[in-house]
Amino acid sequence: MDFRHSDLSLEYQERVQAFLDEHVYPSEHEFEQQAAANRAAGTPHRTPDVLQALKAEARSRGLWNLFLPDVEHGAGLSVLDYAPIAELSGRSPALAPEAMNCSAPDTGNMELLHLFGTPEQKEQWLEPLLDARIRSCFSMTEPDVASSDATNIAASARVDGDRIILNGRKWWSTGAMRPECGISIVMAVTDPDADRHQRHTMILVPTSTPGLTIERSTTVFGYDDGPHGGHGVISYDDVEVPTSNILGHRGGGFALAQARLGPGRIHHCMRSIGMAERALDLMIARAAERVAFGKPIAAQGVVQEWIAESRIRIEQARLLTLKAAWMIDAVGAKQARTEIAAIKVVAPRTALWVVDKAIQVHGAAGVSDDTPLAEMWAGLRTLRLADGPDEVHLASIAKHQLRQHLSR
Numbered sequence: 001m002d003f004r005h006s007d008l009s010l011e012y013q014e015r016v017q018a019f020l021d022e023h024v025y026p027s028e029h030e031f032e033q034q035a036a037a038n039r040a041a042g043t044p045h046r047t048p049d050v051l052q053a054l055k056a057e058a059r060s061r062g063l064w065n066l067f068l069p070d071v072e073h074g075a076g077l078s079v080l081d082y083a084p085i086a087e088l089s090g091r092s093p094a095l096a097p098e099a100m101n102c103s104a105p106d107t108g109n110m111e112l113l114h115l116f117g118t119p120e121q122k123e124q125w126l127e128p129l130l131d132a133r134i135r136s137c138f139s140m141t142e143p144d145v146a147s148s149d150a151t152n153i154a155a156s157a158r159v160d161g162d163r164i165i166l167n168g169r170k171w172w173s174t175g176a177m178r179p180e181c182g183i184s185i186v187m188a189v190t191d192p193d194a195d196r197h198q199r200h201t202m203i204l205v206p207t208s209t210p211g212l213t214i215e216r217s218t219t220v221f222g223y224d225d226g227p228h229g230g231h232g233v234i235s236y237d238d239v240e241v242p243t244s245n246i247l248g249h250r251g252g253g254f255a256l257a258q259a260r261l262g263p264g265r266i267h268h269c270m271r272s273i274g275m276a277e278r279a280l281d282l283m284i285a286r287a288a289e290r291v292a293f294g295k296p297i298a299a300q301g302v303v304q305e306w307i308a309e310s311r312i313r314i315e316q317a318r319l320l321t322l323k324a325a326w327m328i329d330a331v332g333a334k335q336a337r338t339e340i341a342a343i344k345v346v347a348p349r350t351a352l353w354v355v356d357k358a359i360q361v362h363g364a365a366g367v368s369d370d371t372p373l374a375e376m377w378a379g380l381r382t383l384r385l386a387d388g389p390d391e392v393h394l395a396s397i398a399k400h401q402l403r404q405h406l407s408r
Contacts, residue, residue: 003322009081016063016088016100023057024092024099028372031095035227044226045177045217051227054099055132065130067102067267070114073130079263080325083270087318090274093379094372097271098228101130105138105174108264109185112202112256116248121204125183134182139170139205139234140257148392150187150257151196155236157188157203159243159250164190164203166211166239172386174225176232177217181207186236187253200253204245211239221378262333265340265387269321269347272383273314275376276351280310282371283358290361297361306357317343317350338400341393348383349390355380 005013027050034048058064066085068074077085089096097103106129113126128134145152155168166188175181183206190201205212217230224230248256284307287298297303321343327336355377359366366373384390 001323001326003080003326005084006081009077009084012066012075012077013084013088015061016085019058019061019063020088020092020096023054024096027054027095028092031227039226044224045179045229047178047180048227051095051098054095055101058100063100065101067107068110068114073114079266079328080322083322083325086267086270087274087277090271091278093271093275093376094227101132103228104264104267106136107267108260109136109138111263112185112247112260115259116256120244121247125204128182135175135178135180135229136183136185137173137176137181137229137232139173139184139186141170141172143169143171143233148389150254151199153187153189153200155186155188157190157201159190162243163240164243164245166203166205166236166241169233169235171218171231171233173232173234175229176207176214176234178229181229183207184212184234185247187257191251194251197254198251201250202247202253202256203241204247205236205239205241209239209241211237213237220382223375223378259333261387262328262337262340265344266321266324266328268383268387269343272347272351272380273318273321275380276310276314276354279351279355279358279373279376280307280314282373283307283310283361286361303361306361310354310357313350313353317347320346338397341396344387344393345390348380352377352380
């Protein structure tokens, strides 16, 4: 295994770091102020103006759609080469990913359209997403079933001639509340009598379609994620779209979901490591400047242990993530599914541990909104459920290990 990054990746890393230092970090406070003003004005899901300015700056610097390996639309980077760039963006998770048009759920949706969309679907939806003229959401999780098992999904899509009639209720459709959200990718059952992995289909549903109702947004430990479009609860009541809106092929929804979630999971893990690095930086700075019981907090043995343990855990998580990225490039996401499952467990756990210790070092300030730590913790804790809970990934790893043993 060779984890060395290409010269192109190293160049992008330098450019992204400069963008963070010169524009993103200095804009974080203004972003929070504008988001608070939008909430006070009754428009919590309006995009803060500073984020639009950051997008323009990123585009002018050529830092746009870096996640896509396609040279026509993206940077032409491998998964391994994109890993440190995604990690850098994770240091400012509220601003940097979206500023470079590299934020979920749009990244996963763009990858699906890029890989499986028809020319007409790409023209209508992929191109506006690549250009950030619209946003999107992904409607898979449902409130009434255990969605950790994707085959439980109950939303129905009845095919009637050249039409599809969709009924169901979804939630955690991230980004749905934002006015710019123009398209929802919905997973629904089209063939209830087929094999359990052939029953579902992904369908492109414009959010303006009659019968689609965005009911509300859920919160994450009290955070509304308003500036990024919240997490919509959406009902689909006799929603009609043409069969040409099927993404991929009928009955292929489960396979598309796996294709989408593989890269999506590793992107989350990369950003999680970036959050852990930012938290460690904050922990060290706080420990060095605060004095308790006559000496800096950094002189306390327990704090030194937290700092050392954080560095060790971050390096371990990064190495496992890089191995998974290298395997995706070498043999594909399907063959790397055990490594992807492993990092999906390890990276959020690691980042949560580091953030928790950073909060402890900050004391009361750590649980306030005066630092990014509390919101980081909320997002990372949620990530232990998003894209599959830890327990599902652990079960997958165990089954793989057992199969290997039994096949000897």
